[in-house]
Amino acid sequence: MESVLYRCKQFVWEQVQRIAYKVGNGNNTFYRVDRQNIVDKRDDISFDVRYFECGPEGYTTLEKHQHTHVVIVLRGCGSVLVDRKWHDVKPFDCIVIPGFTPHQLKNRDAEEPFGFVCIVDQKRDSFQLLSREELTDLLKDTPDLMIPHGYLTENN
Amino acid sequence: MESVLYRCKQFVWEQVQRIAYKVGNGNNTFYRVDRQNIVDKRDDISFDVRYFECGPEGYTTLEKHQHTHVVIVLRGCGSVLVDRKWHDVKPFDCIVIPGFTPHQLKNRDAEEPFGFVCIVDQKRDSFQLLSREELTDLLKDTPDLMIPHGYLTENN
Numbered sequence: 001m002e003s004v005l006y007r008c009k010q011f012v013w014e015q016v017q018r019i020a021y022k023v024g025n026g027n028n029t030f031y032r033v034d035r036q037n038i039v040d041k042r043d044d045i046s047f048d049v050r051y052f053e054c055g056p057e058g059y060t061t062l063e064k065h066q067h068t069h070v071v072i073v074l075r076g077c078g079s080v081l082v083d084r085k086w087h088d089v090k091p092f093d094c095i096v097i098p099g100f101t102p103h104q105l106k107n108r109d110a111e112e113p114f115g116f117v118c119i120v121d122q123k124r125d126s127f128q129l130l131s132r133e134e135l136t137d138l139l140k141d142t143p144d145l146m147i148p149h150g151y152l153t154e155n156n
Numbered sequence: 157m158e159s160v161l162y163r164c165k166q167f168v169w170e171q172v173q174r175i176a177y178k179v180g181n182g183n184n185t186f187y188r189v190d191r192q193n194i195v196d197k198r199d200d201i202s203f204d205v206r207y208f209e210c211g212p213e214g215y216t217t218l219e220k221h222q223h224t225h226v227v228i229v230l231r232g233c234g235s236v237l238v239d240r241k242w243h244d245v246k247p248f249d250c251i252v253i254p255g256f257t258p259h260q261l262k263n264r265d266a267e268e269p270f271g272f273v274c275i276v277d278q279k280r281d282s283f284q285l286l287s288r289e290e291l292t293d294l295l296k297d298t299p300d301l302m303i304p305h306g307y308l309t310e311n312n
Contacts, residue, residue, distance in 0.1 A: 001254035001255065001257075002239065003238040003251065003252060003253050003254060003257055003259075004251070004252045005236075005238075005243055005245070005249065005250075005251050006249065006250040006251070006252075007245075007249050008246075008247070008248040008249050008250065011248070013248075013250060038250050039226050039252060042224070042252070044224045044254055044255060045203075045224050045226065045276075046202040046203060046277050047201075047202060047203040047226075047275065047277070049226055049228070049250070049275065068198070068200045068201050070195050070201065070203075070205055072205075072273065080161075082159040082161075083158065083159050087161055089161070089163075090164075091164070092164040092167070092169075092230055093161065093162065093163050093164050094161075094162040094164065094194050094195070094205070095159065095160070095161050095162070096159060096160045096162075096195060096198070097159050098157035098158070098159060098200060099157070099200060101157075101159055103159075117228065119203065119205065119275060120201075121201055121202050121203070
């Protein structure tokens with residue numbers, strides 16, 4: 001097998017497509033998020049490496065799933081919601097988000113993008129949105145959840 | 157399971173030890189390399205995430221093994237030997253080094269460290285040094301291999 005060098009220019013990797021953050025369901029649950037699957041579905045390793053970028057005021061979907069995320073921040077400043085708290089993060093902080101933990105990442109800057117790699121097992125389950133009851137419970141401890149208008153509609 | 161946030165200050169991650177790059181054999185095969193196993197042997201994922209840093213003029217061991225490396229440069233400027241060529245790299249270039257490909261990473265700067273994360277499957281084989289014959293062959297196409305005095309001794 002040949003080696004591959006994905007050169008990076010301004011957080012765009014050569015030979016890697018910029019794709020939609022979510023395909024299929026969940027389209028009304030986030031704001032301004034781009035995605036590049038840098039290392040994807042190789043059969044000689046058991047993991048994938050993806051880069052996500054939240055534009056100004058952008059945020060990912062508030063979600064949970066069985067699989068664990070390993071996140072390393074590469075660019076900008078953001079916040080991560082895990083364990084019912086928001087944690088401010090900057091390059092090159094590393095966050096491990098274990099299975100079934102509700103989580104969300106958001107940009108804290110109005111101009112600079114917030115970008116991070118997220119490493120996951122290739123074999124993994126899909127994301128789940130939080131139910132109305134879970135949201136209500138989470139909101140007791142955690143204000144500033146980013147819940148766009150379409151979120152509960154998507155989850156019904 | 158709790159989430160973990162490993163905060164990074166100047167390329168040192170909180171709660172993560174700086175350890176020797178190689179333990180056991182291979183100690184005379186590299187120069188000025190530090191290592192931090194940021195995410196190591198978790199049982200909820202199948203991969204490990206390690207950070208390596210080559211100091212000024214530092215270089216890793218010229219080696220091969222069955223397992224594949226995914227490398228993302230975080231800091232400084234270096235070169236990667238793969239496929240019998242040196243490739244200059246900078247932050248956030250990503251290199252996939254497939255199984256049994258002889259490879260080496262070195263710092264190109266006399267002052268600034270060269271640092272990168274390397275992601276690997278947890279289940280993996282140990283490194284192998286190159287034999288005298290492999291070295292002689294590789295040197296036909298690839299000058300500037302970094303082979304310290306102890307290298308062939310370690311391999312005998």
